[in-house]
Amino acid sequence: MKKMLSLVLALALLLSVMALPASAETVKEVNGGEPCTIRIAWWGNQTRNDLTTKVLDMYHELHPNVTFETEPTSWDGYWDKLATQAATSSMPDIFQQDYGKVGSFFAQNLMMDLTPYVENGTIDTSRISTAVLESGSMDGKLYALCLGLNSPCLFYDKETFAAAGIEAPLQLTWDQFFSISKEIYEKTGVQTYIDSMVLGMLFRGIGTSEYAADGTKFGVEDDTVFKTYFQMIADAAKEPWHVSPELLVEKNPTVTETMPIIDKTTWDSFSNSNQLTTISSTAGRELGMMMWPVMADDTTQVQYLKSSQFFCGSATTKYPDVVADFINFFVTSVDANLVLKGERGVPVDSAVLAALSEGLNETDQIMYSFIDEVNKVATPMDRPTPNGSTQIGTLVEDLTEQVRYGEISPEDAAAQVFAEGSEILAENAQ
Amino acid sequence: MTAMPQPRRAKRKKPASLSEFLCRESVAGYMFISLFIIGFLVFTIIPMIASLYLSFTNYNILGDAKWIGIANYVKMFTRDSKYLKSLSVTFFYAFVSVPLKLLMALIVAMIMTRQSRVTGLYRSVYYLPSIIGGSVAVAVMWKQLFASDGVINSVLQALSINSTKSWIGSRDSAIWVLILLTVWQFGSSMLIFLAGLKQIPKTYYEAATIDGAGKVRGFFSITLPLLTPTIFFNLVMQTINGFMVFNSGYIITQGKPLNSTLFYALYLYQKAFTDYDMGYACAMAWVLLVIIGLMTALLFSSSKRWVFYQGAR
Numbered sequence: 245m246k247k248m249l250s251l252v253l254a255l256a257l258l259l260s261v262m263a264l265p266a267s268a269e270t271v272k273e274v275n276g277g278e279p280c281t282i283r284i285a286w287w288g289n290q291t292r293n294d295l296t297t298k299v300l301d302m303y304h305e306l307h308p309n310v311t312f313e314t315e316p317t318s319w320d321g322y323w324d325k326l327a328t329q330a331a332t333s334s335m336p337d338i339f340q341q342d343y344g345k346v347g348s349f350f351a352q353n354l355m356m357d358l359t360p361y362v363e364n365g366t367i368d369t370s371r372i373s374t375a376v377l378e379s380g381s382m383d384g385k386l387y388a389l390c391l392g393l394n395s396p397c398l399f400y401d402k403e404t405f406a407a408a409g410i411e412a413p414l415q416l417t418w419d420q421f422f423s424i425s426k427e428i429y430e431k432t433g434v435q436t437y438i439d440s441m442v443l444g445m446l447f448r449g450i451g452t453s454e455y456a457a458d459g460t461k462f463g464v465e466d467d468t469v470f471k472t473y474f475q476m477i478a479d480a481a482k483e484p485w486h487v488s489p490e491l492l493v494e495k496n497p498t499v500t501e502t503m504p505i506i507d508k509t510t511w512d513s514f515s516n517s518n519q520l521t522t523i524s525s526t527a528g529r530e531l532g533m534m535m536w537p538v539m540a541d542d543t544t545q546v547q548y549l550k551s552s553q554f555f556c557g558s559a560t561t562k563y564p565d566v567v568a569d570f571i572n573f574f575v576t577s578v579d580a581n582l583v584l585k586g587e588r589g590v591p592v593d594s595a596v597l598a599a600l601s602e603g604l605n606e607t608d609q610i611m612y613s614f615i616d617e618v619n620k621v622a623t624p625m626d627r628p629t630p631n632g633s634t635q636i637g638t639l640v641e642d643l644t645e646q647v648r649y650g651e652i653s654p655e656d657a658a659a660q661v662f663a664e665g666s667e668i669l670a671e672n673a674q
Numbered sequence: 675m676t677a678m679p680q681p682r683r684a685k686r687k688k689p690a691s692l693s694e695f696l697c698r699e700s701v702a703g704y705m706f707i708s709l710f711i712i713g714f715l716v717f718t719i720i721p722m723i724a725s726l727y728l729s730f731t732n733y734n735i736l737g738d739a740k741w742i743g744i745a746n747y748v749k750m751f752t753r754d755s756k757y758l759k760s761l762s763v764t765f766f767y768a769f770v771s772v773p774l775k776l777l778m779a780l781i782v783a784m785i786m787t788r789q790s791r792v793t794g795l796y797r798s799v800y801y802l803p804s805i806i807g808g809s810v811a812v813a814v815m816w817k818q819l820f821a822s823d824g825v826i827n828s829v830l831q832a833l834s835i836n837s838t839k840s841w842i843g844s845r846d847s848a849i850w851v852l853i854l855l856t857v858w859q860f861g862s863s864m865l866i867f868l869a870g871l872k873q874i875p876k877t878y879y880e881a882a883t884i885d886g887a888g889k890v891r892g893f894f895s896i897t898l899p900l901l902t903p904t905i906f907f908n909l910v911m912q913t914i915n916g917f918m919v920f921n922s923g924y925i926i927t928q929g930k931p932l933n934s935t936l937f938y939a940l941y942l943y944q945k946a947f948t949d950y951d952m953g954y955a956c957a958m959a960w961v962l963l964v965i966i967g968l969m970t971a972l973l974f975s976s977s978k979r980w981v982f983y984q985g986a987r
Contacts (some may be wrong), residue, residue, distance in 0.1 A: 294916060324948075327947070331736075489931060490822070492843070493927055493931050494822065634948065646932060
C-alpha cells in the first residue's frame with residue numbers, strides 16, 4: 245500500500261518537474277557487434293503493433309547487428325502462448341509483463357535480473373522514480389521495467405453527449421450514471437454497457453479490496469458487495485437503454501475492434517486510460533474520459549494509478565546485454581517515445597515525459613490531463629490478485645451473463661460467487 | 675553346380691558392410707517409415723503419456739505438477755456443472771449435425787451423379803466450402819451473416835418478414851447457427867458418396883426397371899443397401915470430427931450465450947489456457963478420448979446389423 249502511495253507521489257513529482265533536459269543519446273555497440281536475433285513479444289492491438297515495430301526499426305538502424313523477431317498477440321492469446329513457451333523453455337528474449345502476473349513469473353525464476361545492468365549503467369534509471377522501479381522489483385532486485393502509467397477510466401462518446409445536449413462531469417455517481425444513460429437513450433437511441441470491471445471498483449469504494457491480504461479468502465465477510473453488483477447488472481439489463489445480452493455476443497467487448505462503443509451502439513466503455521489512443525483511432529473519432537462512477541455513500545475514492553505494463557528479459561536469454569540495452573532504449577530514449585506517443589501509458593522517464601508534453605496532439609492531451617486529474621485524488625492501488633482470481637473472474641462473467649438473461653436472481657448469483665469463490669481461494673491457498 | 679552356392683553363403687556370414695546393411699529390404703523399409711515413427715513417437719505418443727500423467731496432477735504450467743490422484747476426474751462429474759453442460763452441448767451438436775450433414779451430402783451426391791457438361795463445375799463449387807470451411811475467415815463471415823444487422827436479417831426484411839433477431843446471441847438459435855455451418859461443409863462426405871454411388875453396377879437398376887421398380891423403390895432397395903459401407907465410413911469419420919469441434923464455437927460465439935455453444939474442446943481449451951488448469955484439461959482430454967472411443971466402438975458393433983458388404987455373404 246505504502247509503495248503505491250509513493251508511486252502516486254512520484255508521479256506528481258514527474259508531472260511538475262518536466263523541465264529536465266534530455267541527455268544526449270549515445271550509441272554504444274551491443275553484443276560486440278556480432279549479429280544476433282532478439283525475439284520480442286507483447287500483447288496489444290494494431291496501433292500498438294505498428295508503433296512498436298517502428299521503434300524496433302529505429303533500434304535496428306542504430307545497431308545493425310541486432311535483428312528482431314516479433315510475436316505480437318492479443319491479450320487473450322498472449323498468456324496462453326507465454327505460459328506454453330515458459331513450460332518448454334523457449335520464451336522470447338524480451339516480453340511484455342503485467343502487474344497481476346509478475347509475481348508468478350518471479351516465483352518460477354523466469355525473468356532476468358536487470359539490477360546488474362542498472363549498476364553498470366546500461367539501463368539508466370536516474371530519471372525514473374524509485375516507486376515506479378519498485379513496482380517491477382522483487383526482493384530488492386529489478387526484474388521488470390515499467391513502460392507507462394495509467395488509470396481506470398470510463399470512455400464516453402463526445403458526439404453522443406453533444407447530440408443529447410449533456411455536459412460530461414469528471415466523475416458521476418451511479419445514480420447519475422443511470423439517469424444519464426436513460427436520457428441519452430431517449431434523446432439519441434444510443435445504449436449503455438455496464439461490465440464486470442465495475443465489481444472491483446465497488447470494493448474500493450467502501451475502502452476494502454476484493455481479496456484479503458493473504459489471498460486465501462475474499463476481502464469481505466459476506467456477499468453484500470456482490471449483491472449490490474448483480475442487482476446493478478439486473479436493474480440495467482431490464483432497461484431499454486442497456487445493450488441486450490444478445491448483442492454482446494455479437495459485439496465482443498473484450499476485443500477493441502468489436503467493442504460496442506466503436507460503432508456507437510453504446511456511448512460508454514469501462515477501460516484503462518492508456519487505451520484512449522487505440523479506441524479513438526479504431527473508432528475514428530474523439531472520445532472523452534471520465535473517472536469511474538461512485539456510489540453516493542462511498543467512503544473512498546475509487547480511482548488509482550498503476551503501472552500499465554512492463555518489459556522483462558527472459559532468464560534464459562543468450563543476449564542479456566542486448567536485452568538490457570534495448571529496454572533502456574525503449575523506456576528512456578526521447579526519439580523512441582516520440583514514436584510510441586505514450587500509447588502504453590504516461591512515460592515514466594521524466595526527460596521523456598517533458599519532451600512528449602511539448603508536442604502533444606489533442607488525444608494525448610486528453611489522456612495526460614486526465615492522469616493529472618486522477619493524480620490529485622488517487623488512492624493506492626489494490627494488491628496483485630491471488631491465485632485462483634482468474635477462475636473467480638470467469639465465474640463472475642458467467643453469472644453476470646446469466647443475470648442479464650434473467651436466468652438467475654441477483655441474490656442467488658451473489659451467494660454462488662461468494663460460496664464457490666471462497667472455495668477456490670481456499671483450495672489455491674493450500 | 676552344387677558347389678557354387680557354398681562360398682556365397684560363407685560370404686554372407688561375414689559382417690555386412692554398411693552399404694550392404696542399408697540395402698537390405700527390411701532395413702530400407704524401416705528407414706522409410708522411420709520418419710513417421712519418430713514423428714509419431716515424439717509428437718503423439720510421448721505427449722499422450724505426459725498428458726495421462728498430468729491428468730492426475732494439479733498443474734498450472736508455470737509451476738511444477740502436484741500429484742492429486744483422481745481428484746480431477748471426480749470434480750469433473752460431481753462438482754463442475756459447466757463441464758456437464760459442455761458435455762450435453764457437444765452430444766447434441768454431434769447427434770444433430772452429423773446425420774444432417776450426411777443427408778445433405780447424399781442428396782447433393784445423388785444430384786451430381788447425373789451426367790451433364792457442368793457437373794464437374796458443380797462438384798468443385800460444392801466441395802469448396804469443405805476446403806475453406808474450417809478456416810477462421812469463414813467463421814468470421816458466418817458471424818457477419820447471422821448478426822442482428824447481418825445479411826440473413828436483411829434478406830428476411832426484404833421478404834417483408836420483420837426480423838431483428840440476433841441469431842448468434844439468443845440461446846435457442848445460437849447452436850443451430852453453428853450446426854448450419856457444419857452441415858454446409860458437406861463437400862468431403864459428398865465426394866466419398868459420389869465414389870460409392872459410381873461403384874454400384876448399372877445392371878442392378880436395369881434389372882429392377884425391367885421388374886417394374888420405380889426410382890424410389892430403386893433408391894431404397896438398391897442404392898441405399900449398397901451404399902451402407904460408404905455411409906458407415908462417413909458416419910464414423912464425421913462423428914469423431916463432431917465430438918472434436920472447436921473452431922466455430924471459439925470464433926463465432928466464444929461458448930456464449932449462457933454456455934449454449936460451449937463445446938467440449940472449447941471448455942477444455944479455456945480450462946487449459948484461460949484458467950491455467952492444465953491438469954484438469956488433460957483429464958478432460960482423456961475422458962473425451964474414451965467417449966470418442968466408445969462411440970466408435972458402438973458404431974462398429976452396430977454395423978453388423980445394417981452395413982451390407984457386397985459379396986460378403
